[in-house]
Amino acid sequence: MRDDVFVIxxxxxxxxxxxxxSVPAMTTQVVREALADAGLDASxxxxxxxxxxxxxxxxxxxxxxxxxxxxxxxxxxxPVVNVExxxxxxxxxxxxxxxxxxxxxxxxxLAVGVERMNIGxxxxxxxxxxxxxxxxxxxxxxxxxxxxxxxxxxxxxGTRSPFMDVxxxxxxxxxxxxxxxxxxxxxxxxxxxxxxxxNERAHFRKDMTVEEILTARPLAxxxxxxxxxxxxxxxxATLVCTPGVARRLDRKGVRVRSSVIGxxxxxxxxxxxxxxxxRTATRAxxxxxxxxxxxxxxxxxxxxxxxxxxxxxxxxxxxxxxGGPAAVRGETTLSGRIPINPSGGLESKGHPLGxxxxxxxxxxxxxxxxxxxxxxxxxARIGVVExxxxxxxxxxxxxxxxxxxx
Amino acid sequence: MRDDVFVIxxxxxxxxxxxxxSVPAMTTQVVREALADAGLDASxxxxxxxxxxxxxxxxxxxxxxxxxxxxxxxxxxxPVVNVExxxxxxxxxxxxxxxxxxxxxxxxxLAVGVERMNIGxxxxxxxxxxxxxxxxxxxxxxxxxxxxxxxxxxxxxGTRSPFMDVxxxxxxxxxxxxxxxxxxxxxxxxxxxxxxxxNERAHFRKDMTVEEILTARPLAxxxxxxxxxxxxxxxxATLVCTPGVARRLDRKGVRVRSSVIGxxxxxxxxxxxxxxxxRTATRAxxxxxxxxxxxxxxxxxxxxxxxxxxxxxxxxxxxxxxGGPAAVRGETTLSGRIPINPSGGLESKGHPLGxxxxxxxxxxxxxxxxxxxxxxxxxARIGVVExxxxxxxxxxxxxxxxxxxx
Numbered sequence: 001m002r003d004d005v006f007v008i009x010x011x012x013x014x015x016x017x018x019x020x021x022s023v024p025a026m027t028t029q030v031v032r033e034a035l036a037d038a039g040l041d042a043s044x045x046x047x048x049x050x051x052x053x054x055x056x057x058x059x060x061x062x063x064x065x066x067x068x069x070x071x072x073x074x075x076x077x078x079p080v081v082n083v084e085x086x087x088x089x090x091x092x093x094x095x096x097x098x099x100x101x102x103x104x105x106x107x108x109x110l111a112v113g114v115e116r117m118n119i120g121x122x123x124x125x126x127x128x129x130x131x132x133x134x135x136x137x138x139x140x141x142x143x144x145x146x147x148x149x150x151x152x153x154x155x156x157x158g159t160r161s162p163f164m165d166v167x168x169x170x171x172x173x174x175x176x177x178x179x180x181x182x183x184x185x186x187x188x189x190x191x192x193x194x195x196x197x198x199n200e201r202a203h204f205r206k207d208m209t210v211e212e213i214l215t216a217r218p219l220a221x222x223x224x225x226x227x228x229x230x231x232x233x234x235x236x237a238t239l240v241c242t243p244g245v246a247r248r249l250d251r252k253g254v255r256v257r258s259s260v261i262g263x264x265x266x267x268x269x270x271x272x273x274x275x276x277x278x279r280t281a282t283r284a285x286x287x288x289x290x291x292x293x294x295x296x297x298x299x300x301x302x303x304x305x306x307x308x309x310x311x312x313x314x315x316x317x318x319x320x321x322x323g324g325p326a327a328v329r330g331e332t333t334l335s336g337r338i339p340i341n342p343s344g345g346l347e348s349k350g351h352p353l354g355x356x357x358x359x360x361x362x363x364x365x366x367x368x369x370x371x372x373x374x375x376x377x378x379x380a381r382i383g384v385v386e387x388x389x390x391x392x393x394x395x396x397x398x399x400x401x402x403x404x405x406x
Numbered sequence: 407m408r409d410d411v412f413v414i415x416x417x418x419x420x421x422x423x424x425x426x427x428s429v430p431a432m433t434t435q436v437v438r439e440a441l442a443d444a445g446l447d448a449s450x451x452x453x454x455x456x457x458x459x460x461x462x463x464x465x466x467x468x469x470x471x472x473x474x475x476x477x478x479x480x481x482x483x484x485p486v487v488n489v490e491x492x493x494x495x496x497x498x499x500x501x502x503x504x505x506x507x508x509x510x511x512x513x514x515x516l517a518v519g520v521e522r523m524n525i526g527x528x529x530x531x532x533x534x535x536x537x538x539x540x541x542x543x544x545x546x547x548x549x550x551x552x553x554x555x556x557x558x559x560x561x562x563x564g565t566r567s568p569f570m571d572v573x574x575x576x577x578x579x580x581x582x583x584x585x586x587x588x589x590x591x592x593x594x595x596x597x598x599x600x601x602x603x604x605n606e607r608a609h610f611r612k613d614m615t616v617e618e619i620l621t622a623r624p625l626a627x628x629x630x631x632x633x634x635x636x637x638x639x640x641x642x643a644t645l646v647c648t649p650g651v652a653r654r655l656d657r658k659g660v661r662v663r664s665s666v667i668g669x670x671x672x673x674x675x676x677x678x679x680x681x682x683x684x685r686t687a688t689r690a691x692x693x694x695x696x697x698x699x700x701x702x703x704x705x706x707x708x709x710x711x712x713x714x715x716x717x718x719x720x721x722x723x724x725x726x727x728x729g730g731p732a733a734v735r736g737e738t739t740l741s742g743r744i745p746i747n748p749s750g751g752l753e754s755k756g757h758p759l760g761x762x763x764x765x766x767x768x769x770x771x772x773x774x775x776x777x778x779x780x781x782x783x784x785x786a787r788i789g790v791v792e793x794x795x796x797x798x799x800x801x802x803x804x805x806x807x808x809x810x811x812x
Contacts, residue, residue, distance in 0.1 A: 022542070047667075053469055056462045062537030063459055063492035064796035064803040067669050071798065077685065079667035080804070081498055084488040086469035092487055096502065103508035131468030136428070261453075261485035263473050279483065390470035392477065397470040398486070 005101045006246040006253030007404065008108075009038025009239035012362040015203045015350035017118045018233040023055055026114045026235035027069035034110070034237040039249055045239070046106025047079040051093035051113035052354040053086065054128050058119055069114065079105070084354075085261070086132045087303065087389030089113060090236065091357025091400035095259045097240050107242050113359075114235035115352035125231060128353075129163050133391040140393045145169045148269055149176070164228055164304065166391055168220035171306035173270060175222070177321070180309060182222040184324025186213040188305040189227045189347055191333050196344025198375040203232050203350030227305040232350030236358035238365075252406075254365045257288030257382075259402040264395045277314035277388060280399040284384075285316075288403035292316035295338065296380040297367050299360035301388040302345040308332075311386050312340060315401070339377045342367060357387035357400060368406025381406050411507045412652040412659030413810065414514075415444025415645035418768040421609045421756035423524045424639040429461055432520050432641035433475035440516070440643040445655055451645070452512025453485040457499035457519035458760040459492065460534050464525055475520065485511070490760075491667070492538045493709065493795030495519060496642065497763030497806035501665045503646050513648050519765075520641035521758035531637060534759075535569050539797040546799045551575045554675055555582070570634055570710065572797055574626035577712035579676060581628070583727070586715060588628040590730025592619040594711040595633045595753055597739050602750025604781040609638050609756030633711040638756030642764035644771075658812075660771045663694035663788075665808040670801045683720035683794060686805040690790075691722075694809035698722035701744065702786040703773050705766035707794040708751040714738075717792050718746060721807070745783045748773060763793035763806060774812025787812055 011033030013026055027050075035042055050066025061068070066082045079100075085092035090113030097109035117125050133141055141162055150169035174180045190210045196202040208226055216224040246253040262280030272278065285291060298317060302308035309323030317338050318326040326332055332340040343349045343363040346356060364383035366372045383404045390397030417439030419432055433456075441448055456472025467474070472488045485506075491498040496519030503515035523531050539547055547568055556575030580586045596616045602608040614632055622630040652659040668686030678684065691697060704723055708714035715729030723744050724732040732738055738746040749755045749769040752762060770789035772778045789810045796803030 056537060057466075057468060060463075060533065060537050060541045062463060062534060063490055063495075064538055064798065067796060067803045068540050068798060070669075071672070076669055076671045077682075078669055079501075080491075080669045081502065081667065082490040084469055084490065085486075089469075095485075096487065099505055099509040099511055102510065103505040105505055105508075127466070128468060131462060131466050132470055134474050135466045261487065263476075263482055263484055263486045265482045266477070276483075390473060392470065392474060397473045 003102055004243045005098050005240050005256040006243060007238055007256060007365050008241045008246055008249060008251055008253050009034040009040065010362045010365045011037055012201055012236040012359050013234045014201045015232050015234035015352060015359065019118045019120065021233060023052065023065065023114050023116050024069040024072040027112055028073040030112060030235045030237035031073035031075065034239050038239050039251065040108065040239065042074040044108050045075055045078060045110050046108050047100045048075055048110040048112065049081050049083050049093040049096040051083045051089040052115060053084055053089055054115055054117060054353065057128050058124060085389060085398050087353050088357055088387045088398040088400045089354040091385060091387035091402065092261055094238055094358060094361055094402065095261050095400060098256050098259045101240050101242055107245050109240050110237060111358060112235065112237040113355035113357060115354040116233050117231045117352060118233050132389065133162060144269065144393050148173050164220040164223060167304040167306050168223050170310065171222055174310060177270060180324040182214065183210065184328055185222060185227055185305040185309065186210045187327040188308050189213045191327055192302060192341050192345040192347045193226065195334060195342050195375060196348030199344050199349060202344045202348055203230055204348045223304050227347065229303045229346035229351035232352040234350060234352035234355050236355045236362050238358055238361050252369060254368050255405040257290060257403040257405050258284045260284040260287060262399045264392050264397050267394050269394055275314050276396050277311055277386060277399045281315045281401045284401035284403055290382055290403050294382050295384050296382050297339050297342060297364065297377040298384040299341055299343060299363050300386040302341060302347050303351060305347060308340060308345065315384060315386060334375055334377060342372065342375045342377060360385045360387055364404055368404060409508055410649045411504050411646050411662040412649060413644055413662060413771050414647045414652055414655060414657055414659050415440040415446065416768045416771045417443055418607055418642040418765050419640045420607045421638050421640035421758060421765065425524045425526065427639060429458065429471065429520050429522050430475040430478040433518055434479040436518060436641045436643035437479035437481065440645050444645045445657065446514065446645065448480040450514050451481055451484060451516050452514050453506045454481055454516040454518065455487050455489050455499040455502040457489045457495040458521060459490055459495055460521055460523060460759065463534050464530060491795060491804050493759050494763055494793045494804040494806045495760040497791060497793035497808065498667055500644055500764060500767055500808065501667050501806060504662050504665045507646050507648055513651050515646050516643060517764060518643040519761035519763060521760040522639050523637045523758060524639050538795065539568060550675065550799050554579050570626040570629060573710040573712050574629050576716065577628055580716060583676060586730040588620065589616065590734055591628060591633055591711040591715065592616045593733040594714050595619045597733055598708060598747050598751040598753045599632065601740060601748050601781060602754030605750050605755060608750045608754055609636055610754045629710050633753065635709045635752035635757035638758040640756060640758035640761050642761045642768050644764055644767050658775060660774045661811040663696060663809040663811050664690045666690040666693060668805045670798050670803050673800050675800055681720050682802050683717055683792060683805040687721045687807045690807035690809055696788055696809050700788050701790050702788050703745050703748060703770065703783040704790040705747055705749060705769050706792040708747060708753050709757060711753060714746060714751065721790060721792060740781055740783060748778065748781045748783060766791045766793060770810055774810060
């Protein structure tokens, strides 16, 4: 990046099932905690980027959800932008906050992500996921899943979330190409559930063995329930600023080396070389002047255990086809060569869509500050966040990759 | 602003009632036309900001509406962000595109706004407007309208758009404070309907007399139907770039002197000194180094004729309380001292929510290039765009003000 931007405050609610916590209430909590973490007063914030995906469909609150939630949190008068980018919404808000500081729009900018998913009507919540693919062309989705060798239930598409079917089909294609096994996927999930035991903000904190995960209820073969992210309520926030502000605050800021948003392209379904995550990661590492071998710790988008396998490869943290074997060998555990998802990941920490990316940044910043306690990766210096989302034919619609330095 | 940014391409569909035109189809049209206007290939665009408010509630397409629409338009792989800021969505997308160029995220950035409102279910479309205020506190809205002396039908709030009631209550408060009359509001509307006769892209192109407007069907007293913006389908796009790109293209670019987003604050309903549009305009003029007296032409958010009266005052284009009298005196017509809404404004050109702000920029850029034909403001050099939206208690939730120089 042209200039430096620093993360100077982070916060995150407990992730879980909280049907009584409103969007403004969760927003207020994370804004206050991020400001307290930075040692800043609300009046210092110059711009805010508000990420949420569900309040329109689920609560009827469209258009100015951020203005209303942030006013309750004590922020008004400043530029506020409501942002949506599927499951990569939170990291997109982060990217816009970084851009605002780079452009001089604000010396201090806030990114906040919040999602309330457990509000009673599960069918409606699932319909939200349908809106993350092309609602006008369900035929394309079906054909692609069949092309991928998926055994998708054609009757179900359109009436429930297709996302676990999508991930399952991706997983089967990878199994065919690289020999990835269901046991390897279970090893990824077991590692993440183990990590989450040490995360007091995680949705699930129950250690699970590979065997337990393999024999759990199948959701979309080869994926069983504990390999998939739950429906989670929660919020997270990040404050970024100029180097001058960071100096004056005399805080140990975390430097943003890059934060890049990428969009999917039409491609052959088995052509991983043009995968949105690979292309976005390449740009993010280039801009950061960092290579994947230098990464100390990563939080990646494991909406399913297979997501982590693929993303680890696309980021170059493990070799092609090595995502599964690396997990089995313990390379991605807290004490391994390249710890991935020390927070427990989406599978265990939870996946409140608009908040997820900022929850990942919370974890990486905590790690780079050396404040992660029992789950601290020793000597963490370079952290990577990868957050993906949406589905357009062929692949994910959005990927955001950020490289941070402690 | 720290550096220069130039508008190098603009486009706008015809605005009107087009139930068969899809969001991706309208997006494709304006992206192609903006690229053609700039003399650029799609591959040169480095980032895109997509503004839309209704596709989630009205069509079920949430989360990645922009990625899907822009891919059909030939843009994929680049950063895409879905943006929402009520009726100020289009100008918010513009502001983000400008910020991206300033930050170095992209040399060329696209802002596109699109709205499909006439899709059969009018009740559902009206419910969209409810989402532009606090859906959880309809009681606040009712109390405020009563405080303003509004005769709002309490039974109707929540079942239809409260926006015309809000504007009507604002108008009555202004009448009380400044002696503004219904005849003056009709003069504003008559002027805008006359301007639109010369705009081949306008929703309505019918000249109307003050008398015809006064005797038309009352919508929310003192507002009659021709004083209010219709439900419109349409799209608009703007390409912005660095000075280097503008030079290499050898095009007459329009310089962005400022583009500022503001959010409302809690205030006394009659305290115009802290009005969101005034505060935002002050910042926009300061950043631009321009004073209101230097403005050649303005496009302002006349969702109703009263909106134009108030905004003209808040921008300092006319004196306090002079919005109405200035219109009667002809100061704001094409040949007047300060021509306002030469396009016909939202009342006549139409108001496709997510596209409206970019439609305003289309008009101002056309004026500053001297390409507005019959409705050209002679010698236009400095243009202002003001786009507002949403409602939180006390005032509009969002205002965006941009100052452009030809």
